[in-house]
Every structure is written in structure tokens, then in C-alpha cells.
Amino acid sequence: MKCLGLMSGTSLDGVDCAIVEIRPGRAALRVTLLACRTRPYPPALRRRLLALIRSGTTEEVCRLHVAVGEVFAGAACRTIRQAKLSTGDIEIIGSHGQTVWHRPRGRALPGVGAGRASLQIGDPSVIAERTGITTVADFRARDAAAGGEGAPLTPYVHHLLFQSRRASRLIVNLGGIANVTYLPGGGGLKDVLAFDTGPCNLLLDGVMAAATNGRRLMDRHGLLAARGRVCDPLMRELLTHAFVSRRPPKSTGREEFDERYVRDVWRRAKRRRLSLADALASSCDGIAHMIHRSRRWLPGPVDEVIVGGGGARNRGLMTALRRRCAPSCVMSMERVGVNGKAVEAMAFAVFAYQAVRGVPVNLPAVTGARAPVVLGTIAPGRRATLRVTGRASSPSVGSVR
Ligand SMILES: Nc1ncnc2c1ncn2[C@@H]1O[C@H](COP(=O)(O)OP(=O)(O)OP(=O)(O)O)[C@@H](O)[C@H]1O
């Protein structure tokens, strides 16, 4: 069956859309990528999202919830058209939405309790209405309600796509935030470990923007970083952030690594009279160091490091990672036959597929949730008949026929 996944991460660069074929295998699902596409956010929308995350009003949350829903729906329709498919070919959409708040350890409200909050906007009703396809969204909320971080969720799909019988693998996603998934050789889902390691592209993009007064938003291909020299004291300062040494389960976002954090890094670089290239090289090395340090929480050795996400296209960052992770072999996801730009969007297609079957995809050992729970909120499409299946563990989850 064909399913579609939509994802926009902390970099706020745009919507990744993936269409996958999912077949139930004997032991696990078989997932094949059919098409993928990224639709960049219009610059004005990106600016408004950044402002919303910084200090938004309720009105702005509501307006952007609908606007992001429209952009996601547009990305889905265009990808379906370009794949020469029609909306009728797609069974279900899984939409991550755009995170505007992620504080898994936020302060509890007096007298009410748990302060775990993670909000993704991009109204699934808009997506279901524009496409006619049943849309599942809000995947993080249920894990958080079950006492988890609500993140990371993609390890479930990393296990599907990258598990090896012999080699122990570390899957590294270089997104706005970097996260790692540990897959010990021959291990099952219960052996998977994963967590965020700290900032990644949001630091590199932020330093570029700060140094150029917003004229350049990205060090394309890492050409500047690759030319720079690492300033060891600046790199070590990056490691002193409390998040870096916090034990997993842990996840983070722009709330903890905000514009002030990025501006502060750039200010420290200027105080040391570093060039932009040196500041970027030092940041790349700091990011690589954070990823490498995460090994202290892994129960076994790492044979292969497999890298995806936008940062895999940054030469400076990849060189730093290779240096830090030596002698482990560091390779791109493409080397093992997986499109590294599409993995996260593919994951949300799989999550939607599992949501309507009542299958949990959160891994309690990863997120810290009390139990596996079925994730997602369903906006029915035009053709959908939702029937409550009445599973004991998930009485409100229906299946789409
Ligand atoms: N050609 C490139 N050269 C250098 N950096 C790139 C290139 N292409 C993308 N990037 C970086 O990757 C970022 C986008 O990566 P990606 O989409 O994986 O992150 P994301 O949307 O934050 O996802 P998430 O945090 O959920 O993993 C861009 O903001 C940019 O910093």
C-alpha cells in the first residue's frame, strides 16, 4: 500500500515529503521509497515561525497552524502529481507538522501536574480536506502523555531500514538538532537506544545568519567550514552546555538552543578574533565531539556510523565527524542504499500506517515512556470509514477500510 509522510524539522528549511510502498513482511514491514521532494518554506513564513517560537501570540499559533497545514497539503499534492500518482492511490498520510514548542521536562502547572509539552502545528484537517486522504498527526503528544519525551521517534524506522545482522551501527541524523540511534548487531527493537546529542544545523545556520546579518542562511556544502581552523577553546566551550552531559532519555530543540545561544557562540568567536570560517569549523568539531561523546551511554562498540539529514552534505561537518569517530567507518545513508534526506518523512508515513492498525511505534527505552502506546490523532479522509477495532490496549483507535 502507498503511504505519504510529511516532515519539517528544527532547521525550518522546508517540508520533506516522501511516498513509500509498505508491505507487511513475515518479521517486519518492508518499506520502499517511491518518491521524495522538499518544498522550501516561503522566507516570510520561516521568519514568522521563528518569531512564533521565540515569543508568539495565541493568534499567531492559530493562524500559522492553518498556514503550515496548507503548505504541507500543497507539498503532498505536488509530490503525488510529480510521481504520476493520484490522491486516490495514497491510503494514508502521516504528518509530523512543525514543532513550535518542545519542553519534555517543562515545569508542571501547580495542582495539575505533568509539565511535558510538545506542540506541532500544521492542521491535519486542512491536509485531509485538501487531499481527501486520511491524515494522522500529533505523534509526539501521546508518548509525552505516557511520561515520555515524545522524541526521538524515528529509531523505530531506523531499525527497519538499517538493522544489520552482524555490524553494530550508529545512525546519526544531522538535522537542526543531531540525534543518534544505536542498533547493536543482530539486535531487536528492544535493544535500540537513541537520543538527541545537541545542536547541529541550527547552530551552523545561526552562526552564518548572525555573521552576515541574515544575508546567508547556510554554509552550502560546508565550503567555509572546510576551510576554517578549529579553535579548541571555543569548541570545548560548546561542550559545557548542560544538555551535552545530561543522561538519556533526552531530547531538545530551539527552546534550549535559541537565538541567544547562537548569538553568544558568534560573540565568543569574535572576541577571539576568529573568522567566520574558523567559527564554523570549531562549531562543526563541537557538534562531532558531542556525537562522539554520546558513546559513553551505549552498551557496546560501534562498527559503522551511518549519517543522514541535511548536515551530511556539509563537508566540514563530515570531516570533523570522521576524525572524531575514527577508527569506526563513517558513511552516508546512500552508501547503504537509503535516501538520507527522505528517512524522516518516510518514518511518518510508516507511523500513520501503524497508527490505524493500532500498533505502537514509540520505544519506551528510548523516550522514557511508561509503555508502548499507539501514536497519533486521526483526521479522516473523504473515503475513510473508521471502525473502532476495540483492541484492549487502544480502544479509540480505528482501522481505515
Ligand atoms: N548542501 C548543503 N550544504 C550544507 N548544509 C546543508 C545542505 N543542505 C542542507 N543543509 C543543512 O541541513 C539543514 C536541513 O536539514 P534537515 O532537513 O535534515 O534538518 P531538519 O529539517 O532540522 O530536520 P530534523 O531536525 O528533524 O532532523 C539546512 O538547514 C542546512 O543547514
Ligand SMILES: [Mg+2]
Ligand atoms: Mg528539514
